[in-house]
Amino acid sequence: MDCMQGTPFETSPRHPRSVIENMSEGDVENQKRGTGLTAVLADDSVLLREGIARLLDEAGIEVVGQAGEATELMRKIHAHKPDVAVIDVRMPPTHTSEGLKAAIKIRNEFPEIGVLVLSQYGEYRYAAELMADNAAGFGYLLKDRIVDINQFTDAVVRVAQGGTALDPGIISRVVNRFQRGQALENLTNREYDVLRLMAEGRTNSAIADRLIITLRSAEKIVGNIFQKLGLESTPDDHRRVLAVLKFMRSQSRSDDSLDAFAEV
Numbered sequence: 001m002d003c004m005q006g007t008p009f010e011t012s013p014r015h016p017r018s019v020i021e022n023m024s025e026g027d028v029e030n031q032k033r034g035t036g037l038t039a040v041l042a043d044d045s046v047l048l049r050e051g052i053a054r055l056l057d058e059a060g061i062e063v064v065g066q067a068g069e070a071t072e073l074m075r076k077i078h079a080h081k082p083d084v085a086v087i088d089v090r091m092p093p094t095h096t097s098e099g100l101k102a103a104i105k106i107r108n109e110f111p112e113i114g115v116l117v118l119s120q121y122g123e124y125r126y127a128a129e130l131m132a133d134n135a136a137g138f139g140y141l142l143k144d145r146i147v148d149i150n151q152f153t154d155a156v157v158r159v160a161q162g163g164t165a166l167d168p169g170i171i172s173r174v175v176n177r178f179q180r181g182q183a184l185e186n187l188t189n190r191e192y193d194v195l196r197l198m199a200e201g202r203t204n205s206a207i208a209d210r211l212i213i214t215l216r217s218a219e220k221i222v223g224n225i226f227q228k229l230g231l232e233s234t235p236d237d238h239r240r241v242l243a244v245l246k247f248m249r250s251q252s253r254s255d256d257s258l259d260a261f262a263e264v
Contacts, residue, residue: 139165
């Protein structure tokens, strides 16, 4: 396996399962078991597929289908309509972008299905394309994250429930390579740090723990971010997704720069 919105979106079948923003990571861990979430896995490595399937099963997520190539993946998606699809970016026959194309197709045809893409490299342009109009129910993790079982299964659950899960390595590389965009220039350094954690899919409680601040302080900073980004008063999970999109887009200055980044 190659192992991680421009306009406001309306409520979709995915969003009733959206993440409760103030849940602690421990609460997320407890909620995973027995939730009835289903998943389809796609990777040409049977050994790795089975390994991931076992991890998800132990986390209370039923794997209803597995596929070794993109065409088979789409058949499984149509047959089972899972809560989430976990997909390798590069699959047979060329091992280039078959998984990516399948992920985009699923996002377009089945917006209620979460898509978690796993890749060996930090190909930012792939994440940007998959998040073109909506970051809800999307995740992009590097393969190395699978070894952190709790982090990986938390990401699967978060994406299945309509949240986002962007690899911290991807976020760090993007931020380090590009200057802060104009849309974010009014944010303080602390607000910018919080927005980065939001882009990783962190809840308010997790952000508070990471930055060693109170939950109330984290909630206040998140509210300030929404206000400064001009996001109208809607359910917080909607605004978080829009804020993440603004963050990602602020880092993208041109297609050429994205291509250069992808080659790093």
